[in-house]
Amino acid sequence: MAERIKPAEKFKRERTPMKEQAPLERIKNFKEVPLGYTLEDAIAEAQRCLQCNPAACIAGCPADVRIPQFIDKVIDEDIEGAFLEIKKTNALPAVCGRVCPQEDQCEGACVMEKKGKPIAIGRLERFVADKARELNLKDAEPTRNANTANKKIAIVGAGPAGLACAADLVKLGYDVTIFEALHKAGGVLIYGIPEFRLPKSIVGYEVEKIREMGVKIYTDYVIGYVKKVDDLVEEYDAVFLANGAGAPSFFGIPGENLKGVYSASEYLTRSNLMRAFDFPKYDTPITKGKKVAVVGGGNVAMDAVRTAKRLGADDAIIVYRRSRTEMPARAEEIEHAEAEGIQFELLTNPVKVIGDENGNVKALECVKMELGEPDESGRRRPKEIPGSNFTLDVDVVIIAIGQNANPIVARSATGVETNKWGYFVADEETGKTTHPKVWAGGDIVTGAATVILAVGAGKKAAKSIHETLSS
Ligand SMILES: Cc1cc2nc3c(=O)[nH]c(=O)nc-3n(C[C@H](O)[C@H](O)[C@H](O)COP(=O)(O)OP(=O)(O)OC[C@H]3O[C@@H](n4cnc5c(N)ncnc54)[C@H](O)[C@@H]3O)c2cc1C
Known part of the structure; x- marks a missing residue:
């Protein structure tokens, strides 16, 4: 058992680094880039935690993970205790430990952040979840409750919002069914985020654990076509809509319909869900360009450009209309992309895709931009420099310039109000919609956001559904 160290020593210690595949090696494969902590790394990092009470990091976590409590157990090498502590409130720890924007959530709130070296909470959460998987540790048993067991809940969408809601409700004893349009559960975790950031086997494992708790997941089941939300309202005691924001945005510039132009959603789905990355085992149709331009500056753009590089592009280029400072992607993703030789055409916007005589893409016409006054998002507004084409x-x-709501679900939901962008109108604290039996949460309410916010929304809806059905 490792010792507890004195606060003065905690302040002196640096964050424990995590090993990762070298850039020149990793661009030749789809294996995960960061390699995770060893037990020694995890203990050294856990020892730095100040064990604050009250803990600002918990307040910064939408999944309410009792962070100091699980970290303390890591020092004692009590992996099972740490795992059960996390699992009390978060059904997706291996996922969240990998892809949450911790810098804006728990780690952003950490007292050590003021010294520039917050506790690596995400890495520790990942370590505990990975070790628990290796050891095949069991989750706590769901409550058997005669009052809730006869109440049926329908959930639309098996992304992080739907899965988190399902896990919390099944733990309370409810009879929970998820309807998922795709042939695999996981939402963006399975079709959007690439293998080198979030291995599919890890998502699959955490989904399986939720299934083992008793949640029924029907895949290939498109609500709006196979059944309407109105039918679910008739058949179930409560309905949670968590169908995400999966419809891609386009510019509407000339040439966007040429062969070789993809939305990032389609490109990543072909690579991840249809396993184009797993060539030659899978013969998925995808244009493996030699010179690939990805337009956008968010996580989705970084995922697409790094995927293109791994699929064999000599030149993989980000085209972004603002500067590096305004890029919305996580800092770590930008740094990883830079290390992998991704080129950045910043302050640049596309105006036209140019095709050859066969209708294939051969060039992208762009214009240079400059930054003006801040816009409503607080970021400086880009302006075209005339004649700089x-x-x-x-x-x-x-x-990769954003996703929108797909209207299929909303069209089949009588009495559930949507806003002008097609997102469901739902209370931020409870997820309640304008229909008394329907709740909504995740990207289909907020627009494209983050995994942990979707998890948080699923949990809030579960709490509100329970309060409503048990009152
Ligand atoms: C490429 C990419 C990378 C990202 N990277 C990160 C990251 O690193 N960190 C981070 O925090 N966030 C990231 N995000 C954002 C994050 O993944 C989303 O905010 C989150 O997945 C939203 O969860 P959700 O459950 O609301 O929706 P989704 O994950 O979109 O899940 C919705 C589910 O509903 C299903 N569905 C849709 N319509 C129907 C229907 N009619 N019937 C039945 N089922 C339906 C969908 O198939 C899907 O499985 C990324 C997003 C993308 C696209």
């Missing part, structure tokens, strides 16, 4: 010779263009 130039072309990039590329054979694939991927558009």
